[in-house]
Amino acid sequence: MPSRIIQIIILTLVSSTASAEAIKAYLGDEVARFSYATDSFGEQLGRLETEFGVMFTDRDEAVRNDDFLTHLGVQVRGESLDFPLIVSIGGRAYYGEASEYNVSAVAIGGDMLLLPENWGGFGLGGFFYYAPKVVTFQDAESFTEWGLFASFQITPQASIMAGVQNIEAEIENGGGDVELEDGGFVGVDIRF
Numbered sequence: 635m636p637s638r639i640i641q642i643i644i645l646t647l648v649s650s651t652a653s654a655e656a657i658k659a660y661l662g663d664e665v666a667r668f669s670y671a672t673d674s675f676g677e678q679l680g681r682l683e684t685e686f687g688v689m690f691t692d693r694d695e696a697v698r699n700d701d702f703l704t705h706l707g708v709q710v711r712g713e714s715l716d717f718p719l720i721v722s723i724g725g726r727a728y729y730g731e732a733s734e735y736n737v738s739a740v741a742i743g744g745d746m747l748l749l750p751e752n753w754g755g756f757g758l759g760g761f762f763y764y765a766p767k768v769v770t771f772q773d774a775e776s777f778t779e780w781g782l783f784a785s786f787q788i789t790p791q792a793s794i795m796a797g798v799q800n801i802e803a804e805i806e807n808g809g810g811d812v813e814l815e816d817g818g819f820v821g822v823d824i825r826f
Contacts, residue, residue: 796820
C-alpha cells in the first residue's frame with residue numbers, strides 16, 4: 635500500500651512540473667528524496683510556499699525493511715538584496731514507516747542558505763525541523779530532521795549540492811531512536 639501511494643504522488647509531481655516553483659532531488663547511498671514547492675500567496679511578507687516531499691530507502695532486507703517518509707509543508711521564504719541570505723521558516727507534517735514503526739509528526743523549523751555574490755556561486759546552508767512529544771504520533775515520541783550542505787549555483791535557476799542529513803524518531807515506551815537517514819547526499823535544486 636505505501637509503495638502505491640508513493641507512485642501516485644510521484645506521478646502527480648511529474649505531471650504538474652509546468653507550474654512548479656522548485657524541484658529538489660537528494661540521492662544518498664541507500665536513500666532517494668524528492669520534493670516539489672510552489673508559491674501559495676503573494677510576497678507582502680515573503681513568499682508563502684507549499685511543499686510536498688517523499689523519501690524512500692533501499693536497505694538490506696535481511697537487516698531491516700525499507701523505510702519511507704512523506705511530508706507536506708508550508709514555509710515563508712524571504713530573500714534580501716541587502717544581505718546574501720535566503721531564509722525559509724514554517725512547518726511540516728510528516729508520515730512514514732521506520733523499521734517496523736509508524737511515525738507521524740508536525741514539526742516546526744526552516745532552512746537557510748548563505749550565498750554571497752563574491753563567493754562566485756558557492757553557498758553554505760542548513761535545515762532543521764523538530765517535533766516534540768505533544769505533536770508526534772503513532773509509535774514516535776519525538777522527531778528530528780537536520781542537515782548541512784554546500785551548494786554551487788550553475789545557473790540562476792539551478793544549483794548542485796552535497797552535504798549530510800539526519801532524520802530520526804524517538805520511539806515510545808523506551809524503544810530508543812530509529813534513524814530513517816543518517817549520511818551524505820548529493821542533490822540538485824531547480825527553481826522555475
